[in-house]
Amino acid sequence: MRYQFTVTGNRTEAQATVVRSPEPGEVVVAIAGSALGAQPGAEIAGTVLAAGDAATDWLGRQVVVPRLLPCGECPSCRRGRAVRCTACMARGLVATHETVPARYLLAVDPLPPAEPELWRWAALADAASAPYGGLVRAQVAPGDLLVILGLAPRGRFAIALGRALGAHVVALGPREGRELALAAGAHLFLDGEQFDAPDIYPILRAEAIALGIDPGSELKVLETTATSAGRRRAIDLVGQGGTVALLAGGTASHCEAALRRLAETESSLVGAGACHPDLFPELGALIARGDLAFEPELEALPFAALAEALADQRCGRRHRLPVLVP
Template sequence: MSIQAKAYWLEEPGKPLVHRPLEIPDPASGEAVVEVLACGLCHTDLGYYDGSVPTKHPLPLILGHEVVGRVVAAGDGHTDLVGQAVIVPAVLPCGNCDFCRAGRGNACPGQKMPGNDVHGGFSTHLLVPAAPLVSLKDAPETFDLRELSVVADAVSTAYQAVMRSGLGPGDAAFVIGAGGVGGFVTQIASALGAHVVCCDISQERLESMQSHGAEKIVDVSGGEGRALKKEIHGFARDWKVPSLRYRIFECSGSPAGQLLAYRLLARGATMLQVGYTPKRVEVRLSNLMAFDATIHGTWGCPPELYGDVLRLIYAGMVQISPFVDYAPMSGLDGLMKKMADHQLTQRMILDPRK
């Protein structure tokens, strides 16, 4: 029995979304239909919406890749999921390729992203591969499941970046860009026992991170590179952390942030490129050689790691609620405009029934 979903379609970039039905067929073997409880609004959605980033699936397409919901139908092999609350990860790996078998499902060449490769969560329902769905059956009863939509992208991406960096207790984490993913990198690195220095151009964002894991904050707006490096490395020296244990997270996705992150490299240090910008920067790559240093790219998060992320959240070591706000999905066009005008300070979580 097929389901008539009500969805917000992107038909043409730069134009308002169109609210119309989507016919969802019975799930085939390996698929599931998820009734959307909430879907987060991400900056990536804005890129698709205004046409600055093309979607992989041709338009019309339903955007939205931060979904929490309940499985209402499942194909062969996954019928045990029916009735369960789940997160739909933003990166849905194929599960069978060399990357997936090596635990690198986040880099799987056959991965699907809701709201980019397939229809997403700006809808009452969506059809997705069942195997990567993350069950929320262990969530504390008092927990507002809607906030876990943010785990599908912002929190899990931050967790994967921290894991990829090899961060351990007592390390120094330098986080460039304290909003969104960078804010969660800060909380996770602190929860795992690192000293965290948060760098941003917004004093407001920096102050909010002081009560969420940042031991030191540095306003880098207008700062000169050499002086900033001296100040930030100075904190690590005070903590007696050798540069071998510097973990630098570039989360701003800006050329200035990337240049600062690169400048913070030192002997044996590790840098993670987490943010995105299409722009280029010019660096002296040979510094890596001279420092015996490492730079990793990092993308999304394999579904296997979600259990560890959720344990940190359930234990209150990573907090989402201070950083999110709720709105009806019918207000999507207005929210996109506010996001474009940099008027949203919170991550928005949308209700498809309103």
């Protein structure tokens, strides 16, 4: 039996439903972890319980289901722009089972000693992979000076990933996030509330030189808060040249003067939605090597705690990514 969970008022309601039978290329995943990130219900890891005729190789496998499940066939998909796919599979509510195409599953068994618990891998479905997609879009390379804006789980995964890619990582965020940022691997923390945007750039360069970073190194900025203030600051930062990647989500706002400077300095502004599934195998390898750890960023909660977890997130009471477990 499949249960799906919804929130009414401040209560979690469980509803028994039938598991949809898989089409030939689909599988049914029994969910071990369902992360409450950008799209609750669509960030899952679990074990394949049933499979269609063309997907029987997946039976019993432990898998991560990417948040984005594009069709793989349309013109956008063929150009590698999966986020613009108009035939992406619609994802359901938070539930104990989900029927999904097998095509983009990431097999993670045997689970590596560095991350031996399947439920934690739900973080890879989006919270850890969306920042990776942004870093790839920004072409972060060894020796780059990389500024990460925002210290929620996506930001902290971005710090660890930036470091794994060989960048010098500067975390910019609220003062109380300092220890978390340094624990995630930031080389330097800057208190985001202490500086007005125009002041940040020279301070950043001075700090970079003090860290021994080549002052001519490429500046890359990944904005993970998806807020107007964060985006304005990110664009201000690359106003002297560089690349800014803005993670999707939240609300947009106009910042015309900064955008003009962005154009004048031939900077790049790249959007980054959910990570392309083709990038998941390299992410899995990073985790297996121990370059990225889920453990300090996650918190397991029962499915029945959905309402409480969402309410806490709205109030900013949870610093770790809630993952619902059976």
